[in-house]
Amino acid sequence: MTTRTTNKDILELIFEIVRMIPRGRVTSYGAIAASIGLRSSARFVGWAMHQASHYKNVPAHRVVNSQGLLSGKHHFTPPEAMQQLLEAEGVAVSNDKVVNFKKLFWDPQAEIQL
DNA sequence: CTACTGACGATCC
DNA sequence: GGGATCGCCAGTA
Numbered sequence: 001m002t003t004r005t006t007n008k009d010i011l012e013l014i015f016e017i018v019r020m021i022p023r024g025r026v027t028s029y030g031a032i033a034a035s036i037g038l039r040s041s042a043r044f045v046g047w048a049m050h051q052a053s054h055y056k057n058v059p060a061h062r063v064v065n066s067q068g069l070l071s072g073k074h075h076f077t078p079p080e081a082m083q084q085l086l087e088a089e090g091v092a093v094s095n096d097k098v099v100n101f102k103k104l105f106w107d108p109q110a111e112i113q114l
Numbered sequence: 115c116t117a118c119t120g121a122c123g124a125t126c127c
Numbered sequence: 128g129g130g131a132t133c134g135c136c137a138g139t140a
Contacts, residue, residue, distance in 0.1 A: 072121035
């Protein structure tokens with residue numbers, strides 16, 4: 001491993017944050033990345049979410065991109081599951097996009113403050 | 115070690 | 128507003 005295994009800590013931290021997302025709320029990859037100090041490495045969060053599928057109790061469906069688009073829905077099974085889950089929590093989704101995403105946006109930095 | 119890819123983001127045009 | 132490019136970090140070939 002050329003990684004020195006710091007990634008695992010960050011990965012768990014990301015999962016912890018995702019689990020903290022309240023029902024009926026959503027957040028973005030970049031917001032999570034920023035909250036863990038990576039700031040501009042939203043891709044890393046996307047990669048982490050991919051690993052999240054391998055984990056349990058990680059509501060990745062509450063994580064969308066900065067546009068509020070369900071960018072990861074294609075990775076769900078079935079892809080429509082993401083929208084179904086969001087709507088079931090009270091998050092309106094239209095055209096694969098979160099309605100009022102700006103209002104429903106949950107900022108990890110403001111809520112965590114460990 | 116280099117190159118490409120990926121659930122992204124911001125910037126440039 | 129939309130397409131294209133770079134940057135970001137880690138993983139895989």
